[in-house]
Amino acid sequence: AEANPKAHVVLLPSPGIGHLTPLATLAKRLVLNHDLSATIITFSDLSSGIQQSLLSSLPNGVTSVSLPSIPLDDLPTNTHIVTRLSIMISRSVPFMRETLLTLQKTRRIVAYIIDHFGGETLSLASELGIPRYIFCTTNFFYLSFLLNLPSLYHDNHNPNQLLFLPGCTPLHPKDYSRSAIDKNSEVFAWMLRHSKHHDQVDGMMVNSFEAMEGGPAKFLKERGNGKPPVFSIGPLTCDSSSDTSQAESGLCLQWLDKQPYRSVLFIAFGSGGTLSFKQTKEMALGLEMSGHRFLWVVRKPVDADASSAYFNHRHGKNNPLGFLPDGFVERMKEKGMVVPSWAPQEEILTHDAIGGFLSHCGWNSTLESIVNGVPMITWPLYSEQPMNAVMLVEGAKVALRPTVMNNDQVVGKEAVADVVKDLMEGEGGKDVRRRMHELKEAAMKAIGADGSSNKALAQMVNKWKTLVFN
Numbered sequence: 001a002e003a004n005p006k007a008h009v010v011l012l013p014s015p016g017i018g019h020l021t022p023l024a025t026l027a028k029r030l031v032l033n034h035d036l037s038a039t040i041i042t043f044s045d046l047s048s049g050i051q052q053s054l055l056s057s058l059p060n061g062v063t064s065v066s067l068p069s070i071p072l073d074d075l076p077t078n079t080h081i082v083t084r085l086s087i088m089i090s091r092s093v094p095f096m097r098e099t100l101l102t103l104q105k106t107r108r109i110v111a112y113i114i115d116h117f118g119g120e121t122l123s124l125a126s127e128l129g130i131p132r133y134i135f136c137t138t139n140f141f142y143l144s145f146l147l148n149l150p151s152l153y154h155d156n157h158n159p160n161q162l163l164f165l166p167g168c169t170p171l172h173p174k175d176y177s178r179s180a181i182d183k184n185s186e187v188f189a190w191m192l193r194h195s196k197h198h199d200q201v202d203g204m205m206v207n208s209f210e211a212m213e214g215g216p217a218k219f220l221k222e223r224g225n226g227k228p229p230v231f232s233i234g235p236l237t238c239d240s241s242s243d244t245s246q247a248e249s250g251l252c253l254q255w256l257d258k259q260p261y262r263s264v265l266f267i268a269f270g271s272g273g274t275l276s277f278k279q280t281k282e283m284a285l286g287l288e289m290s291g292h293r294f295l296w297v298v299r300k301p302v303d304a305d306a307s308s309a310y311f312n313h314r315h316g317k318n319n320p321l322g323f324l325p326d327g328f329v330e331r332m333k334e335k336g337m338v339v340p341s342w343a344p345q346e347e348i349l350t351h352d353a354i355g356g357f358l359s360h361c362g363w364n365s366t367l368e369s370i371v372n373g374v375p376m377i378t379w380p381l382y383s384e385q386p387m388n389a390v391m392l393v394e395g396a397k398v399a400l401r402p403t404v405m406n407n408d409q410v411v412g413k414e415a416v417a418d419v420v421k422d423l424m425e426g427e428g429g430k431d432v433r434r435r436m437h438e439l440k441e442a443a444m445k446a447i448g449a450d451g452s453s454n455k456a457l458a459q460m461v462n463k464w465k466t467l468v469f470n
């Protein structure tokens with residue numbers, strides 16, 4: 001077949017909207033700003049309305065191809081999400097081979113781009129002679145941690161000792177990525193494999209920027225020693241309006257239009273985050289005690305697993321709010337809006353009625369808050385979220401965290417009310433708001449026309465464009 005001369009990139013986001021969003025955004029930038037074409041490969045089993053609307057919002061030049069179903073029903077139901085993702089990806093290799101071979105017939109593939117979990121497919125790309133890249137959908141802090149994983153538990157590691165990663169805020173073991181707590185677990189074994197894959201690529205791109213994490217960024221960029229080069233290209237946020245034709249999405253924005261400037265706290269826990277029954281009640285009562293306005297994306301509580309919504313989205317209609325305290329919705333109808341399961345977060349964070357964001361600290365949510373200058377309250381639940389919280393509270397100092405944790409790990413209503421009041425009206429809130437504003441300015445600079453992130457991406461693209469294939 002006649003070869004398509006346009007340089008083409010293939011991206012494999014691991015399953016989950018938090019992975020698809022940044023990789024799709026990268027594809028979009030490469031196509032719109034750098035004259036490449038792109039194919040995004042997706043996992044059909046997790047295809048949701050949200051995924052579909054994201055994919056259909058992409059410009060011409062970004063094509064998506066869905067892999068056939070990859071059943072996981074032989075795995076025990078309590079299998080950790082990292083293990084699930086990893087197994088799904090390793091089972092995808094035969095399909096990936098077919099897909100890449102087909103694309104290669106008509107495209108000049110200059111880069112194969114995966115995220116933290118896609119390493120099982122790298123040998124396939126090398127076999128086909130395609131340069132390999134990892135797009136770290138998290139940050140330099142997490143990347144440092146992940147690269148350090150093989151040595152983490154050597155030398156009689158003391159679980160009470162702080163971990164000093166070069167250039168990073170010291171990290172207490174309780175804040176390690178949740179997937180790396182138990183070194184004897186299956187999920188830890190997968191994390192180790194993923195860690196090692198990060199040395200087998202031609203380059204790494206990180207969705208972060210130097211003004212946020214100068215220390216680890218400098219260290220990772222200057223490692224040398226044959227290690228893959230590292231580029232900061234963030235913050236990349238999706239910046240496309242989601243489907244607000246859906247009744248619930250539209251209602252949130254209409255409600256916000258009626259609220260005073262910076263008066264509303266937005267509360268959301270990403271695509272998978274779920275609170276326990278008890279915590280949901282305390283959260284509700286704490287919001288009520290705080291006296292502040294709020295917009296809360298509420299999910300049906302689950303006691304066992306804070307990531308339970310990840311592989312199991314349920315939106316809207318089948319999610320009655322009976323688990324909230326008696327009369328709560330009615331009492332709060334002037335001050336609060338409760339949205340079941342999912343809300344148009346990016347648009348909400350841009351709205352000038354929003355004064356703060358209580359977040360699970362997923363990295364996309366964090367970046368979306370930063371680019372809108374919205375100060376945060378950290379509420380990490382799983383994965384690397386506790387590390388992001390440490391970085392936001394102790395490193396960048398753009399977030400507050402609730403102070404009281406009871407023995408049962410539930411944050412009581414008083415602590416919720418205190419931290420909400422501090423953010424929305426207190427001295428702590430003033431400080432973090434000011435610094436968040438500065439961070440936003442720095443972020444805008446990094447992604448501006450002459451910004452460091454923009455230049456780094458252009459540099460990489462130029463290299464791809466000059467690649468010659470035999």
Ligand code: UDP
Pocket residue numbers: 016017018019021268269270271272273297341342343344345346361362363364365366368
């Ligand atoms: N999101 C949304 N509405 C919601 C919850 C999440 O639009 O009600 C979006 C959010 O804007 C972000 C993504 O879903 O882009 C979640 O990614 P993140 O990395 O924050 O968390 P994860 O879902 O991976 O835990």
